[in-house]
Every structure is written in structure tokens, then in C-alpha cells.
Amino acid sequence: MGVLAAERIKLTSTRSPWWCTALFVVATLGIAVLFSLVLKLGVEQFNQDIAEGKQPATTNPYPDNAIAGLGITGVADGFPGFGYILVMILAALAVTSEYRFGTIKATFLALPNRASVLFAKAGLIGVVAALLSAVLTFVSFFIFKALIGNDAGRFLSLSDGDNKVFYAVPVFVVLVVFLSVGVGALIRQSAGALSLLIVWPVLVEPIVGAFGETGRNIKVFLPFQNAGRFIGTADNTLPWHWGAWGGLLYFAAVVALIFGAAIYLVNQRDA
Template sequence: MTAAGLVRAEWTKFRTVRGWLIGMVVAALLIVFLGWLAAEGSHSSCGGPATGCPIDPVGPGGQGVVDRFYFVHRTLPGDGSMTVRVNSMTGEARAADAVPGVRNVIPELEPWSKAGIMVKDGTRQGATYAAIMMTGKHGVRMQYDFTHDVAGRPGNGPRWLRLTRSGQTLTGYESTDGSQWSKVGTVHLAKLPATAQIGLFASSPGAITVTKGDFGGASSTMRFSQATAVVDQISVQGQTSAAWAKDDIGVEKEADGTPHHPGGLAQSGGTFTITGVGDIAPRIEGMSISNTLMGATLGLIAVIVIAAGFMTAEYRRGLIRATFMAEPRRVRPLLAKTAVIAGVSLVAGLIAAAVIVPLASHILRQNGNYILPVSTFTEARVIVGTAALLAAVAVIALALGSIFRRSAAAITACVALIVLPHILATTSVLPSGVAQWMMRLTPAAGFSVQQAIPSYHQVVGNYVPQEGFYPLSPLAGFAVTCAYAVLALGLAAYMLRRRDA
């Protein structure tokens, strides 16, 4: 029998068993229904700008960003440059209150606090920019358009910084003595207009505290922090405006309109002391489109049950002998079954994910929730990746069905290998280190295809599975699951050739 004939025969077997078709429909409906139910039940007190809530800024690349800092700047029409010396940086952070109701602020400089020179398209949050800066503990960096970070020289001593503009090209330099300069990086900002703002800035992201739970998990809280930089030897070249403007970009306001944790500037001759709060970085906190796929785990279990039964039913009913009589080369029917179950699972998962991701995202936004924006490519990758994950897991379940020849054993083994590690790793049951290794080494690594918001080394965050961040990239994690599928299928083929029907 030809390969196409075998696949057609196995597809006929699958579609003529009503329970399998219904089960695959149920798997897809579980993904859609549970995602819809979770979205309908999630409400935010903030309904958007119409209710007085702030507009969340979006960066030049369309991603959600945090854009809050103190900016002392001049208008720069055309080319120019700015040179300064960052003499020192200090910081404060809030600790647990020693006396209830009395704020406890301690000296603490957050490692990713920033102070330096910036060229930005005005003062609008999310506008394109490039900056050369000193950081709290990561030396000199050049950052631009929120997601990009170029490392300069390490160290925290006084440092001279220079940022030059030539059209839409900006170059950052650093020096330890103001005489010998080293280039940190050069960037091209396609969206930078002819007239921009050039000046000094300071910011400090919240200090993160991770607390271990009683049963091994952990939770994180973000504490207020601010940074203060002392800057002197300021030199500006170009046709800039004469006066310095001062803006607390993105500062939050109290109900009476007063700034909440404002930054500030103290000037003494040519020395500027700038205090800033906040961060200039991609936003990682908030819901993502991955939250719309909460039903994928139960849908996956349904697929496991169907895939295992698709194989074990022939052993249970004694039909496997007829199959091998029609095709004595035993591996070929196994591969045909694999093609059918993988294809059906892929189609069911693709339809379900394509329906629920945009639908649940719309419902969440209507309920006042903030969904971190992603590119069209990322959304497509999450949808197709979820479907591909269902197909890969179906292959594992089918292979285990061939190995064990019993549905109960195959289903139990598959759930223990894939579903259980994912649940344990993402529900704060295990220590973070154990959860991360589990999501690297087990077939559950494939769930990383659902991660829509990447992790950034320059952004403060608790990058653990419990917070929705996986240790492997989406493709690498999916490759681990596929490797298990190939291994299980190979073992099934080996045992199929050696055992009696």
C-alpha cells in the first residue's frame, strides 16, 4: 500500500469513530470557552482615558512601554551634540515600614537607575529617542527606542558622556578623563524629526523584592525608588534654544492634580543635580495575549485522550492484526496514524486559537483591562505555535499508546510528562530555579510558544514561569517538545518491530 493510501485509510478510521471527532471538537471548544469565560470574568476599575485613566504609551515599534523620567532639555533644530560629566549617582528606595503608617525610605541605588544625555522627539511618552547614560551598577550604556541596549565600559566612577546628532544618526561616546573618548554605539532613528529635544535626564525603576512562599514558590513586589545624579561640565553644540526647559515626563497625578513622587532639578552655577523616578524601557507588566489561552491546558488533555485512544483502540479490539496483515511493514501504519492525529490536532488547535485570541483580547479591553500590544507576527506565532504544540503532544500521546498498548497508562504518562510539569512550574508551587529547569528539560518546554512578551536583561522584572516568562525562547522550547515526540515515536517504532501484535 502506498503512503498516501495508508494515510487515507487511517483518516477513514479516525472520522468513522464519532467519539474521536466529537472529542477533537470538544478540545477546540474547551480552548475557546474557557478563554472566553476567563475574559468575561476579568474586569478593571480603569475603563481607559474616557474615565480619567491615563493613556498607556506605545513605543516606535508598536510595543507597550514605560516612559517616565525627569528631563532638562533644549530644542535642537538640526545637528548638534552635548557633553557632560556625571560625577555621582545616589538613590533611595522604600523598605518595609518599621512603624505602621510611617514611610521607611533607605539609601539604595537601583542597579538599572539611569542618568545621562538624551535626544528625543519632543516630550511625548513613547516618542523615539537615543540616550547615553551611567547606570547604578551596569556601567555606561547606550539605549534607544526602549528595547535596544548597548553596553559600554563597566564601572561606576565619574564618567564623561557625549551624544552627537547628524541627521537621524546618533552616536554615543564615553571617557574616564574627558580627553580620551571611546565610541559606545551608533544608531539610526528613522522616526526622528528635524527638530528634537536634547538634554539631561534621570530615572529609577522600582526596586524588586522576591519573597519565598511557604511551599517553595515565590512572589514579587515592586518598591518605589528614585535616583539623583550630579552632573557638571555641561557643553552643548548646535543651534539650540538658550533656556533649559524642565519636564517630569509621565509623572502621575494625585486627585487634586499634584504630582505623585515627582522628580526635580537643583542648579548651582554649572552643576545640575537631577532627581528622577520611573523607567525608560519596554513594559512587561500587564496582561498579554497569552492570557487568552487559559483553556489550552484542558484542551491539551482532551487531545491526549483522543491521540492515545486512536492507537490503543486497535489493540483493545484486536484490529491491529488486520492492519499489519494489510501492511506488514509495521512502522508505516504507525507513521500514517502519526500524520493523521498530528494534522487533525493542528487544525483543531489553529481554529480554536485563531478564534479565542482576538475575541478574548477584545473582551478584556472592553472590560477595562490593559493588554500589552504585540506585533502581528507575534500574535500569529502564538496562534500557530499553540496549534503546533497540540500536534506535537498528540504525537507523544500516540507513541505512548503504542508503547503501553493501554489508554490509561498512555494518558497518565503523557499528562505526567507534559501537563503536570507545566502546572507545577506556573502556579508558585516550586522554587523558581526548579520551575525554570523543569520548563527547560521536560516536554512542557513547548508552552514557551505562547509567550508573547519577551524578557529584557535591562528591564527589572521577575522572569520566572510563575510570572509567564519561560527560560527558553519560543522556538527553542517547542524544539524540546518536538525532540521528545521524535524520541517517543522512535521508541514506539522499535518496540513495534520487536513485539508480537
């Protein structure tokens, strides 16, 4: 409990966590507003074409699955994935900032069990981020339903469609927190850790899929693609070897491997 209290004080007494949290909220809700307005324009254009006797560009402007649409607008996606990237930045800085300012030495002197320090950091940030993401996912849904208009909004219901996104996003957020803390402990430098965490899901994994059939076969084994498989944002046309829950287990195994390597090296290296 003392370790958790210390990590809570570190988390709430510095500016970067507050800035990351504020940007996380603004980005998530902003994407929900943007996506709902774009869809609303599509519905209005469809109705206008019908009224004028024109051939509509689409035969069905209404969302077939409200929750699938929310998966695009929620915390797991956008810009792309801008929301969860901010969570990864916050989690990585919780480790690398201590190495930068040398406070990690005092932390390890006070608590020689270094593994418990990493678990406390990741656990505290993970729980807070998961709760916040769950709230924002629900708020995004209601924003989506309110702004899309009564015509299309009648098709949206919390009881219809695949509700998995409401628990899949918080689970994913917890895992990326442990991943980010592990990467931060391995690299120990903010620039290097943040570069890797941002470039890998945003640039590296999407580029792999551009290399024809070989790239598509490799892409199904990449960690963030499997996380997207679980959430419902991945490309379903890829040659997947397992389903959504298999994707979650695969991503969790990668996170466990990196976090375990971080614990091992932290115990082996000097602070």
C-alpha cells in the same frame, strides 16, 4: 494513500474522536469567553474607581500585549492546558483502541511496514488538529476583542504585539499528537497511556518547580515547560539556558525520542 484512507475511516467512523473534537472546540472558545469577561470586569472596575476618585488596584488595566493574553486563553492553555490534553487523548486512543479491540493485528497484516502505520496515524491526526487549533486561535482572538469592550478593545490588533502564538500553537499541537501516538504504542493500554499523558504536564511538571531552587533548575529541562517556553506561556523567571526556539527544539527532540522508541518496540513485539 491507502494507509491514510484507512486511518481516515477509523478516525471518522468512531465516536470518541468526534466527542474529543467537540469538547476541544467548546473548551477553547469557552476559556476565551471566560478570560475576556474577567479582563472586562477588571477594566470596568478600574474606570469606576477613577470616576469615584478612589485609588485603582492597578495602574494599567489594559492588556499590554493582546497576543500574550490570547496565549493564555487559546488552545495551549486553560484548566491548565485542557485543550491540548483533549488532543492528546484523541491521538493516544487512536492507537490503544486498536490494541484493545484487536484490530491492530489486521492492520499490521495488511501493511507489514508498521512504522508507516504510526506515521499515518500521527500525521493525519496532527494535520487535522493543527488546522483546527489555528482556526480556534483566530476565533478566540476575535471573541476576546469583541467581549472585552470598545474601551480596551482598541488596544488589540493582529498586527501589534507578538503574533507567534498563531503559528506556535499549531506546531505544538502536531508535536503533542506524535508524542501521544508514541506513548500509546509504547504502553498499548488506554488507561495507562492517558494517565501518563494527563498527569505529566498537569501534575508532575508543576510540582517539580515547588522544590525550591533545585526544582527550578530541573524544571527548565522538562519537556512541556520547554513547549510553553516556545508558545509564551512558561515562567520567564526560571533560569532558562535557551530561548523560545531552543525550547521548541528541545521538546521536538523528546517527542522524536519517544516516537522512535515506539517504532522500534512495535517492530519488535507481537501485535
